[in-house]
Amino acid sequence: MAMRKVFSEIKGMKVKEVPNYVKPMLSMGYVKKAFQKGLDNYNSKYIQTDSIQPLYHVCFGGMAFSYLVALPNERRHLEHQQHPKEHGHH
Template sequence: MALRKFYNEIKGLKVKEFPNHVKPMLSLNYVKKSVQRGMDNYHAKYIETSLVDPVYHVCFGGMVLSYFLALPEERRHLEHQQHAKDHGGH
């Protein structure tokens, strides 16, 4: 949704106008306001309505986070396994 809005904003711009349009969006203040607006929208949509969805979001978010934290160890393990296989190890 946000990407579609951004695309619609920039599709009529010329290439020289693009940096001046995007530059304010890269400021720290703009990012803070965007995050705050997103948190306010989330709070209004899920927290105030007493839905169970935030519990699911925490559970699935924790699963994804743990997967990404374990990924480097798994890759090292698979590389070691492949190396042992290539060199006649166990």
């Protein structure tokens, strides 16, 4: 939703005006404020309402993270298995 707002605002600008619009958004203060606002919104939406959604977010996020961490090792394993097949060994 926020990206849609940014794109709609940029769409009406000239190319020379875009860097001056985007540059303040890349400052540390702006990023910290946006992150804090996101945490506050998450707290009011899920934590304060005693929702089970945060538990799902932790479980699925942990599952996705563990998959991404193990992915390079699995790729090496599959390449190692594929190597003998390419060279005629069983």
